[in-house]
Each structure stands twice: as structure tokens, then as C-alpha cells.
Amino acid sequence: MNKKAFNTQCIHGDEKKYDTTGAVSMPIYQSATFAHPSVGESTGFDYSRLQNPTREHLENTIAQLEAGHKALAFSTGMAAVTTLMTLFEPGDHIIASDDLYGGSHRLFHHISMRYGIRFSFTSMADPKEVEALIEKDTKGIFIESPTNPMMQVTDLRQMALLGKSHSLLVMVDNTFLTPYYQRPLALGADVVIHSGTKYLGGHNDTLAGLLVVKDVDLHEKLSFYAKTIGACLSPFDSWLIIRGIKTLPIRMDYQQKSALFLAKWLKEQRQIKHVYYIGLEDHPGYNISISQASGFGGMISFEVTSESLARQILEKVKVIQYAESLGGVETLITYPMLQTHGDIPKPEREAKGINERLLRLSIGLESVEDLLKDLEQAMEDG
Numbered sequence: 001m002n003k004k005a006f007n008t009q010c011i012h013g014d015e016k017k018y019d020t021t022g023a024v025s026m027p028i029y030q031s032a033t034f035a036h037p038s039v040g041e042s043t044g045f046d047y048s049r050l051q052n053p054t055r056e057h058l059e060n061t062i063a064q065l066e067a068g069h070k071a072l073a074f075s076t077g078m079a080a081v082t083t084l085m086t087l088f089e090p091g092d093h094i095i096a097s098d099d100l101y102g103g104s105h106r107l108f109h110h111i112s113m114r115y116g117i118r119f120s121f122t123s124m125a126d127p128k129e130v131e132a133l134i135e136k137d138t139k140g141i142f143i144e145s146p147t148n149p150m151m152q153v154t155d156l157r158q159m160a161l162l163g164k165s166h167s168l169l170v171m172v173d174n175t176f177l178t179p180y181y182q183r184p185l186a187l188g189a190d191v192v193i194h195s196g197t198k199y200l201g202g203h204n205d206t207l208a209g210l211l212v213v214k215d216v217d218l219h220e221k222l223s224f225y226a227k228t229i230g231a232c233l234s235p236f237d238s239w240l241i242i243r244g245i246k247t248l249p250i251r252m253d254y255q256q257k258s259a260l261f262l263a264k265w266l267k268e269q270r271q272i273k274h275v276y277y278i279g280l281e282d283h284p285g286y287n288i289s290i291s292q293a294s295g296f297g298g299m300i301s302f303e304v305t306s307e308s309l310a311r312q313i314l315e316k317v318k319v320i321q322y323a324e325s326l327g328g329v330e331t332l333i334t335y336p337m338l339q340t341h342g343d344i345p346k347p348e349r350e351a352k353g354i355n356e357r358l359l360r361l362s363i364g365l366e367s368v369e370d371l372l373k374d375l376e377q378a379m380e381d382g
């Protein structure tokens with residue numbers, strides 16, 4: 001058992017050493033292939049699509065941080081989800097959050113369904129509703145909590161219990177809170193998914209994806225699919241995520257503090273109709289959040305009074321940048337309707353609240369006063 005504190009684990013990572021120089025930073029093993037000591041022998045590394053020391057260090061580190069057994073690192077978060085979906089067969093049925101990252105929504109609707117996997121989408125707010133959807137061929141539950149961009153919170157313990165009693169694979173996308181604030185495997189889930197592009201990398205400079213599991217056999221299966229599909233993370237990108245993880249706790253605490261401050265401020269502004277931040281006590285998921293996570297993160301969605309004001313804010317921000325993505329040191333503002341969720345049919349999108357007045361903020365590490373002033377000037381006369 002690893003008894004080190006979380007932040008120490010983030011900095012030191014997995015203990016296994018790969019070289020003898022005493023290098024403090026994990027070396028980047030930029031090698032496609034590895035020579036064999038003799039016929040039938042291996043150093044444990046054969047070819048970098050299968051294993052690579054730098055990637056393995058990242059995988060073992062995130063497995064420990066997520067309280068899992070093993071992890072696999074992919075070139076993007078979507079490569080991780082795509083590989084995960086190969087566990088399912090034609091005819092299998094999956095129950096998924098109805099408010100998902102746009103890319104996962106696109107994958108399920110445009111690819112997984114074509115291969116015969118069936119989905120039911122539901123809010124995940126009420127375990128009874130989820131249970132009512134379970135059929136003979138239901139094999140999995142796919143959850144994001146909090147969801148992107150509507151910040152709905154799901155009771156992960158309840159879902160894990162439900163999954164267990166019906167032998168369903170419980171998969172949780174933990175991109176928004178990271179293991180620093182939430183550990184779904186410890187709450188009973190089977191698979192954790194990450195877009196490492198976001199908080200784990202943390203600097204808006206690389207793409208990555210991760211799957212973390214508790215079960216040894218499940219890891220074997222997924223490694224087979226991962227090496228066969230080949231969407232693995234490169235040694236250099238692995239190193240960037242290793243480096244990002246070192247400062248994960250300190251970044252997230254600072255981002256959360258600024259996010260809470262800005263969420264409260266936004267709520268008071270006459271141009272704002274609604275603020276979705278799970279750290280606000282009147283958020284419907286507040287109590288569940290407190291019971292299963294140790295923090296609220298740095299993501300805020302908010303609805304302004306008109307579409308023209310939403311567009312004005314996007315045009316006028318100066319410190320905050322109008323760009324897709326989240327979790328980095330730079331504060332970004334997103335227009336979900338046009339960007340992350342642009343491919344979702346309008347009626348479906350609007351029913352969820354992803355309308356032309358909704359904006360999403362990912363709070364970075366700039367001075368919170370500068371962020372506030374920037375929002376204030378961008379909202380002026382709106």
C-alpha cells in the first residue's frame with residue numbers, strides 16, 4: 001500500500017526506476033523499439049506501441065493516484081474512450097449520461113451505434129430511472145460527473161452499487177475533478193477515463209487520454225485492444241503529462257479558489273441569469289459533491305440574459321481567451337453551442353440548457369482580479 005500523501009505521489013510518481021543516472025526528472029525514452037538480450041528474452045520493452053518506459057511511468061503514476069491497479073495512456077481522451085468501446089459487442093446496451101462531452105456523444109452516435117452498440121441516455125440524477133432502463137443485454141453505465149457543460153452531479157456510489165448488482169461495467173469520465181478531488185474507483189466504479197489534455201497536463205500544450213482500471217483481467221483485455229488499435233501516447237507527450245501532474249494539486253486549489261470567487265460574483269450581476277458551479281451551496285448537486293469529492297474544481301458555466309451579450313463577451317474578453325478546452329493555466333471561455341457541443345442536434349441541445357446564451361469558463365492561474373475586471377469590461381453595456 002502506498003501511504004504517501006497525494007501531493008507527494010504527484011511529484012515523485014511511481015517508484016520504479018528505469019535508469020541508473022539518478023535523473024530526477026523521468027527520462028524521455030524516445031525509442032520506437034528495444035533490443036533483446038538474446039533469443040526469446042526481453043527487457044520488458046519490445047516496441048513502443050506496446051510498452052515504453054516513459055509512458056509506463058505515467059500509467060503507473062496515474063493508476064496509483066486514482067487508487068486503481070493499472071492504467072493505459074492514449075494519444076487523446078477520445079482515443080481512450082474509443083478503445084474502451086471495443087470492449088462491447090454488437091447488441092450490447094449501454095446507459096449513458098444525457099449531458100456528455102460532445103466528442104463522446106459524437107463517438108456513441110456516429111460510430112459505436114453503427115457497430116451495433118445500443119445506448120439509452122438519461123440524466124443519471126435518479127438511480128431508479130437508471131435501473132428502469134436496464135435490459136437483458138445492458139453491459140455498462142457511462143457517466144461524467146460533473147457533466148460538461150451543465151455541471152450535473154451523479155451519485156457515483158449509488159451508480160457503482162447499481163452496476164455491481166446487475167454486473168455492469170461502471171465507467172466514469174473524471175476529467176473535470178481529477179483524482180485530486182474525486183476517485184471514482186475508490187467509490188466503486190470499474191473504469192476511470194481522463195482527457196489528460198485538461199487538468200492533468202494542465203498547460204494547454206498537449207493532448208492525452210487515460211484509462212484506469214482496478215481489475216487485472218480488464219487491464220489485460222484493454223492492453224490487447226490498445227496495442228492493436230495503436231492510439232498510444234508518445235514518449236514526449238507522456239513526459240509532459242508526468243510534468244503536469246507534479247503541480248496538479250497546487251494548480252487545482254488555486255483554480256478552485258478563483259472559480260468560487262468568480263461564480264459568486266457572476267451570480268450578483270444583473271446580466272447573468274444563472275450560474276452553474278458545483279461549489280455554490282444552491283447547486284442541486286452540492287450535497288452529493290460534498291459526500292463523494294473533496295473539491296469542486298475550476299469549471300463554471302453561466303447563462304447570460306441574451307445571445308447578443310454572450311457574443312459580446314466572447315468578442316471583448318482580453319485576458320480570458322475564447323478557445324475550446326479546459327483545465328490549463330490559461331483561463332478560457334467557450335461557447336458550447338458552437339464549439340464543444342456544435343454537433344448535437346438543436347432540440348436535444350436546447351432541452352439540456354445548452355442554448356445561445358450559455359458560456360463556459362475554465363478558470364486558469366491568472367490573478368483573479370484581472371479575470372474579474374476582464375469579465376466586467378466584457379459585460380459592460382450588455
Ligand SMILES: *Cc1c(COP(=O)(O)O)cnc(C)c1O
Nearest residue numbers: 076077078101148175195197208
Ligand atoms: C476534452 C474531453 C474529452 C476528450 O479528450 P481529448 O483529449 O480532447 O480527446 C473527454 N471527456 C471530457 C470530459 C473532456 O473534457
